[in-house]
Amino acid sequence: MKQIAIVGLGIIGGSFAKALANRLPGRYKVSAIDINQDTLDEAKKLGFIEKGETTNKSILQNADIVIIALYPNLVTEFVVTHQEDFKEGALIVETSGIKKSIMQELLPLIPEQVEFIFGHPMAGRESQGFAFADDRVFLHANYVITPSDKNKAASIEFFSQLLKDLGFGRITISSPKTHDLMIAYTSQLTHLIAAALINSDSTGQNTVEFIGDSFRELTRIAKMNEKLWSELMLNNREPLLEVIESFEKQLANLKQAILTNDKEALEQEFIHSTQKRLALESADQAHEFAKERGK
Amino acid sequence: MKQIAIVGLGIIGGSFAKALANRLPGRYKVSAIDINQDTLDEAKKLGFIEKGETTNKSILQNADIVIIALYPNLVTEFVVTHQEDFKEGALIVETSGIKKSIMQELLPLIPEQVEFIFGHPMAGRESQGFAFADDRVFLHANYVITPSDKNKAASIEFFSQLLKDLGFGRITISSPKTHDLMIAYTSQLTHLIAAALINSDSTGQNTVEFIGDSFRELTRIAKMNEKLWSELMLNNREPLLEVIESFEKQLANLKQAILTNDKEALEQEFIHSTQKRLALESADQAHEFAKERGK
Structure with missing residues (x-):
């Protein structure tokens, strides 16, 4: 054997x-x-x-x-x-x-x-x-x-x-280069976002009383092995900085639309994000099996 | 009756x-x-x-x-x-x-x-x-x-x-004021983040091949009713801009630690986020019932 x-x-x-x-x-x-x-x-x-x-x-x-x-x-x-x-x-x-x-x-x-x-x-x-x-x-x-x-x-x-x-x-x-860029985007950036989201709580309130499943989901991975993730990220700095900046720009666009009360621009961004998510779901056979994975 | x-x-x-x-x-x-x-x-x-x-x-x-x-x-x-x-x-x-x-x-x-x-x-x-x-x-x-x-x-x-x-x-x-601040943070900001994350995909690759459950979860709410969410956000601009900026600062801290190769700072941020998430989980009786809610 x-x-x-x-x-x-x-x-x-x-x-x-x-x-x-x-x-x-x-x-x-x-x-x-x-x-x-x-x-x-x-x-x-x-x-x-x-x-x-x-x-x-x-x-x-x-x-x-x-x-x-x-x-x-x-x-x-x-x-x-x-x-x-x-x-x-x-x-x-x-x-x-x-x-x-x-x-x-x-x-x-x-x-x-x-x-x-x-x-x-x-x-x-x-x-x-x-x-x-x-x-x-x-x-x-x-x-x-x-x-x-x-x-x-x-x-x-x-x-x-x-x-x-x-x-x-x-x-x-x-290729390793493509892998590292993609993982910077799909995995390392998502962990940074989750950490930044939960660390940015400056409301001084009892946050747990005001959360729904979106907040629960977006902060699940804020609980992380700090040594492993620091290592992974610091060994992948160049692509990671690139995708952080790309994300920052998109968030800045949304912020600008809110600042200027631009409903049409905001709606367009959300239509775009909805289309991208729907496309992802239809291409992702694993999507339907999250519960089987215990997620 | x-x-x-x-x-x-x-x-x-x-x-x-x-x-x-x-x-x-x-x-x-x-x-x-x-x-x-x-x-x-x-x-x-x-x-x-x-x-x-x-x-x-x-x-x-x-x-x-x-x-x-x-x-x-x-x-x-x-x-x-x-x-x-x-x-x-x-x-x-x-x-x-x-x-x-x-x-x-x-x-x-x-x-x-x-x-x-x-x-x-x-x-x-x-x-x-x-x-x-x-x-x-x-x-x-x-x-x-x-x-x-x-x-x-x-x-x-x-x-x-x-x-x-x-x-x-x-x-x-x-109070309505506290509610609106908290919802800006826990719900409106999370939706903006999800939209910005999926809209920032500039990799030019077949992203679906490189995703795990963290990306699936963080973009679930990128699919949204654009009219409803624009309305909610534009009626709540002041607290929303406040929490966006607070989040941007936290992300900038993380980015800075990556830029300067500061492992200790990065680990400290992740220890902090882990503690905050654990505290949230232990205070959140609903946490355990996500599956019953079909999430």
Whole structure:
């Protein structure tokens, strides 16, 4: 039986472990490396992994597929430290939320005997750790693969199929540069907006009495892992600053229409936003499945 | 049996009709006035109202409670046109999303024989019309009542109990000024942000391939009724401009931290936003019931 090693049993690694156990029972032997022994014990007790090690002893040597789900800044060190330990012909999956910087750093260091697949599961939870890992977040979710020139087409195809078997919806092939720009817009900017919105509460009132679901939804992701998000954003500054400015301009347009009492301009902006949202919904098969993802 | 008249069977009026039928069957005789005969026919066929009129003939004359759920700019005209038609001692409920301007306008015009309760159900849908009305949106939701000096305590108490019977969670008594500031922040600003976010997409890419649930959630309300929202916002310009600027400042702080590569500042902002969101969640009993509201 082929073996899969998961490195880091947080939200992403933990969700992979749970998805493998729940959706592909018996297909792989799954092990995990995590610095927290309690997490490993828990994952083993619940039947999500067969074996756990706090530092690699024999897991990497036996793994046909390694899924690395560490903080981005820890990935390179992990690979360099363990370059002799990877099994000949292993597929190493790297999952961090930015791609250009990590690929530039890692590509020259990849051990000869393995193949790396860089990519990003567009799925998560606002809470951290194995207890909050949940394979439902993968259901119909997007996954972006950013191939390098060292990838074999067959490996990308094999891994794409595995992702679909684990519940993912759309698998997109992208350049790292495009990925990073898009993620700056769809994910990093949205987190900045949520933080700015909740931090801007200067009303001095008991805000909770005056909220509806729009405020609840727009601030859900204001609860975030500050270390991870700072790292992701500061490794992606150029595209992030670009999309922040683009957003600021649009908000300034709306503000100007309000300032000048320009009803027609305001209505036009809202007609435009409505059209864009409707277009997004009709293109987004995952839209209908938010509840299945527990959102 | 006491009679309730609903004026305007859109999202709010329609949801009141459905909540009355589903949660308090047989307690009131419910009628409706709506300009659309098809909507009235549909509501009657589905058993949500007993009687419908496209312009008032006898409904207001018999109604002990009138729930006005029209666009804010239509409320005053409706009241003035029908000032002779309201039943002696009737309770008139006005539900629009801003309070100061409408109360200033309406208070001098309220007919002697009736009592107005101004307020705002903090519940809605991003789609419009009776077909999308859904009494689940009221479940555990907030309702803000902004009393005038003409209100009797007993009437406010009676109406608050009716709201709880219809599913609302927290009923808050507020001044119109505070209400309008808070709603500028929690509801109008959030809609502006959603519109600005989706309108700022200048990536030229197929955005849908790169989205996760945070982008899906933050743009849900970018689909909006442009006429209603423009009206609400332009009648609430001063507090709205204030909260936009407050938000812009917070976003500028975050941008500055990214520009200067200031990890510590960025982390502090995210710790702050996380704390604020956690505090909100623990104070918000409605938080847990988003799914029951179909959100």
